Amino acid sequence: MPRLPLGEWTDSSVDWLQAHLSWFFDAVSTGVTGLYDGIDAVLSAPQPLIFAGILAVVAWWLRGLAAGVLAFAGFALVDSVQLWDEAMATLSLVLVATLVTLVIAVPLGIWAARSQTVSAVLRPVLDFMQTMPAMVYLIPGIIFFGVGVVPGIIATIVFALPPGVRMTELGIRQVDGELVEAAEAFGTTPRDTLLRVQLPLALPTIMAGVNQVIMLGLSMVVIAGMVGGGGLGGAVYRAIGNVDIGLGFEAGVSIVVLAMYLDRMTGALGRQVSPLGRRAAAKARAALSAKRPGAKLWAHRPQPVTALVGVVVLALVAGGTGFLGRAGGATSTTASGPNSGHGKKISIGYIPWDEGIASTYLWKELLERRGYEVDTKQLEAGALYTGLAGGQLDFQTDAWLPVTHAQYWEKYRNKLEDLGSWYGPTSLELAVPSYVKGVDSLADLKGKAGQFKGRIVGIEPSAGMMGILKDKVLKEYGLEGEYEVVDGSTPGMLAELKRAYERKEPVVVTLWSPHWAYSAHDLKKLTDPKGTWGKGDGVHTLARKGFAADNPEVGAWLKNFELTEKQLTDLEAVIQETGKGKEQEAVRVWLDRNPGLAEKLAPQ
Amino acid sequence: MSRLQADHLYKVFGRRTDEAVRRLADGADRDELRAEGTTAAVVDAGFVVEPGQIFVVMGLSGSGKSTLLRMLNGLLEPTAGRVLFDGRDLTALSPRELRAVRATKISMVFQHFALFPHRNVLENAAYGLEVQGVPRAERETRAAEALELCGLAGWEKSWPDELSGGMQQRVGLARALATDADLLLMDESFSALDPLIRRDMQDQLLVLQQRLKKTIVFITHDLNEAMRLGDRIAVMRDGRIVQLGTAEDILVRPADDYVASFIQDVDRSRVLTAAAVMTDGAVPADCPEGCACRAVGPDTLVADLCAVAALAPHPVTVQDSDGSVLGVVPTERLLAVMGGLASEEVTARA
Numbered sequence: 001m002p003r004l005p006l007g008e009w010t011d012s013s014v015d016w017l018q019a020h021l022s023w024f025f026d027a028v029s030t031g032v033t034g035l036y037d038g039i040d041a042v043l044s045a046p047q048p049l050i051f052a053g054i055l056a057v058v059a060w061w062l063r064g065l066a067a068g069v070l071a072f073a074g075f076a077l078v079d080s081v082q083l084w085d086e087a088m089a090t091l092s093l094v095l096v097a098t099l100v101t102l103v104i105a106v107p108l109g110i111w112a113a114r115s116q117t118v119s120a121v122l123r124p125v126l127d128f129m130q131t132m133p134a135m136v137y138l139i140p141g142i143i144f145f146g147v148g149v150v151p152g153i154i155a156t157i158v159f160a161l162p163p164g165v166r167m168t169e170l171g172i173r174q175v176d177g178e179l180v181e182a183a184e185a186f187g188t189t190p191r192d193t194l195l196r197v198q199l200p201l202a203l204p205t206i207m208a209g210v211n212q213v214i215m216l217g218l219s220m221v222v223i224a225g226m227v228g229g230g231g232l233g234g235a236v237y238r239a240i241g242n243v244d245i246g247l248g249f250e251a252g253v254s255i256v257v258l259a260m261y262l263d264r265m266t267g268a269l270g271r272q273v274s275p276l277g278r279r280a281a282a283k284a285r286a287a288l289s290a291k292r293p294g295a296k297l298w299a300h301r302p303q304p305v306t307a308l309v310g311v312v313v314l315a316l317v318a319g320g321t322g323f324l325g326r327a328g329g330a331t332s333t334t335a336s337g338p339n340s341g342h343g344k345k346i347s348i349g350y351i352p353w354d355e356g357i358a359s360t361y362l363w364k365e366l367l368e369r370r371g372y373e374v375d376t377k378q379l380e381a382g383a384l385y386t387g388l389a390g391g392q393l394d395f396q397t398d399a400w401l402p403v404t405h406a407q408y409w410e411k412y413r414n415k416l417e418d419l420g421s422w423y424g425p426t427s428l429e430l431a432v433p434s435y436v437k438g439v440d441s442l443a444d445l446k447g448k449a450g451q452f453k454g455r456i457v458g459i460e461p462s463a464g465m466m467g468i469l470k471d472k473v474l475k476e477y478g479l480e481g482e483y484e485v486v487d488g489s490t491p492g493m494l495a496e497l498k499r500a501y502e503r504k505e506p507v508v509v510t511l512w513s514p515h516w517a518y519s520a521h522d523l524k525k526l527t528d529p530k531g532t533w534g535k536g537d538g539v540h541t542l543a544r545k546g547f548a549a550d551n552p553e554v555g556a557w558l559k560n561f562e563l564t565e566k567q568l569t570d571l572e573a574v575i576q577e578t579g580k581g582k583e584q585e586a587v588r589v590w591l592d593r594n595p596g597l598a599e600k601l602a603p604q
Numbered sequence: 605m606s607r608l609q610a611d612h613l614y615k616v617f618g619r620r621t622d623e624a625v626r627r628l629a630d631g632a633d634r635d636e637l638r639a640e641g642t643t644a645a646v647v648d649a650g651f652v653v654e655p656g657q658i659f660v661v662m663g664l665s666g667s668g669k670s671t672l673l674r675m676l677n678g679l680l681e682p683t684a685g686r687v688l689f690d691g692r693d694l695t696a697l698s699p700r701e702l703r704a705v706r707a708t709k710i711s712m713v714f715q716h717f718a719l720f721p722h723r724n725v726l727e728n729a730a731y732g733l734e735v736q737g738v739p740r741a742e743r744e745t746r747a748a749e750a751l752e753l754c755g756l757a758g759w760e761k762s763w764p765d766e767l768s769g770g771m772q773q774r775v776g777l778a779r780a781l782a783t784d785a786d787l788l789l790m791d792e793s794f795s796a797l798d799p800l801i802r803r804d805m806q807d808q809l810l811v812l813q814q815r816l817k818k819t820i821v822f823i824t825h826d827l828n829e830a831m832r833l834g835d836r837i838a839v840m841r842d843g844r845i846v847q848l849g850t851a852e853d854i855l856v857r858p859a860d861d862y863v864a865s866f867i868q869d870v871d872r873s874r875v876l877t878a879a880a881v882m883t884d885g886a887v888p889a890d891c892p893e894g895c896a897c898r899a900v901g902p903d904t905l906v907a908d909l910c911a912v913a914a915l916a917p918h919p920v921t922v923q924d925s926d927g928s929v930l931g932v933v934p935t936e937r938l939l940a941v942m943g944g945l946a947s948e949e950v951t952a953r954a
Contacts, residue, residue: 182718186732187707275722
């Protein structure tokens, strides 16, 4: 069987598209970003609780008092776990994706319902879109659209489009053929048949499709978070990366609150907008209040006018307080010291690893003190390098070179510039908890497979260190066959480490330094007398090509940037103590404890 | 001028339809075409419907009657042949002109009512007028009138699913009548109703027809219904019209064994009239002065004739409205007809 170069074709067509259709992708990107920014600005403008009130009134109107109260409680919960801004960002993302999806899906569905050929052609395309794993097209998405919300929204649209199209087609096809014939028999034009008969009758099914689109959009949120989509997905992604179960749960619950709210509201809206649904709902209500008069209070729904007045009043209050809040907030300023940045915009990308978060927020604070406007984006490694090479990001501080990130460096080296290492050397190692006695070096592992159940708990099989471990380390120490390296993920490895550590079970894991696990648990690095792991990496700062020339001052600062192990672990510890979402405050606290450091790192 | 004329109508589904029509015209069988993947639904149908007539097309399912009906208002385009409506060839019209004809001149009543579930009764009845672009106030008045005509006054604000089957079909009838179309196409309109309701609806249709004098093409698979309603009846089998005539023609002179097997179950006493069973002859000689007998009109049903004959000691006289004698019906002839003997046999025995 000859090897079909499918992958190469894909590569070259992606290159071709990028080269020849960049104007198109730019236009899409601009349009989607504009839509997203607009909606996000509106949603995050009001005070959280007032906006929660508006959402609750809508729920009250659509579903009754009980739904209104629960909606308010749910959104108040989101606000109280301090994920409100993230939730609104996610809501905006889902709304934009849903809007664009419906604009495409409903006409396509109508077309497919009217033409057997279109339906037959669309079906495999839709299957492809729905089942192709999102990560596969997210990276090309970044190449086309750059990091940020756009690839996330595009991925959501691709994923959510199929049910939208299918449900529209199904809804229209389901309409009784005799009714369509009756419309035709009375001389109705095809257009009117669609508008007066088919669409109104298909509406409940189409609304079920809208519901599906929204739910699938929400399920894509986490993946969008990996390519800089931010929002609750970003929070979940970071929580996974740090095995922060608490944050993960809070962000997860917030997604659930959003999902349930949107699900129930679109369901109720579906009944409201379709005449058949309205009648069925009225009947059900009459039956319910006849059976259980007490249920009436909770099922009470205000007149649309009352609901509208409520929403408007709350919106006005929100507008008023928003205005006051902004007026009050303007007096406090974060900028201090000499201003040499003049508001120049700089965008930093980071992988949610501890040293990445620490150094990124350190530079955010430093650059803001110098008058730059800094924007940070949390990304998955592949997305980070793609974004940097594409010029949507200015620099990142967490490149492990020359070993760990070698593959990315090889791919993009002529689109990046290396501003040097600021920390190092790092090291790769196998680690065991210190309560495991008699195992201090890699050589000691031999013959102890029984103790460790014959397993070395690894991370992503694609990671550079996994290759070194399997091809070199095990061979050199004669551990091949005795130990099995378990492929998995970094969070999985850390969770397994935590579990074993708490039960005092022996475990051996792949780990690297610096890593917070060493401060969280009492661990031993297994020594490597044969030097099989090679020399350690340096943590480099990488910038897009031309960044240092555009910003000579910042370029010089970054080239001279250096932290000691003590400085880095201190900073990481302060960030851990201060808690999520307050990284920059933690940096300020840390800088206050280290007087003069800011001037040293970013001299005027 | 006839209102509606069908001229060598063919409808063939599948591939190479023109060739199929040519072969069918040469007498090819429907089954041999089906083996090749072409379905001949209607083969060489031709008939004329006069204004004010109820024309019934009778046949079992699959006989092509519904396809035939849909060619009459252009919902289906004939593969060959013409449909003349008031002298206009419908097959030559553009889609837009055809829609205009359907909106104003031809309306349709469906087997399963086909009421729009998202519109109330009044809105349903007004649908055709809405398509025509009649202003709301006027169309609601006219729709309400049509509903009243069909016995549904007071139900305007109800919803279709709140009505019984019979009432729903009245709405369907009102919707068809509201547009004031000249031609009413009724596709098995009463088949989905219970027998008693069906009979009611048939009666009501006949009463309405006496007032409105529409031209109606009525499709049914029920020969009793066909005979009750039809001024003229076409019997279809395998896409072809096998017999065309009045109810009596079909009952008394079935064209072939197929039709004959059909009419076995028909209640002849309620179809045949005195005119159809009478023999030549003058007023019987043995009718004494002051005899209890009574003469009947030519349209008297045989069922009613039996009651009259039972009281008369001699053949019953059939006479015109002006008193001229048309013929007589001897009692043995009545018995022979009721027993299903063909008229020729009776004549032969007599």
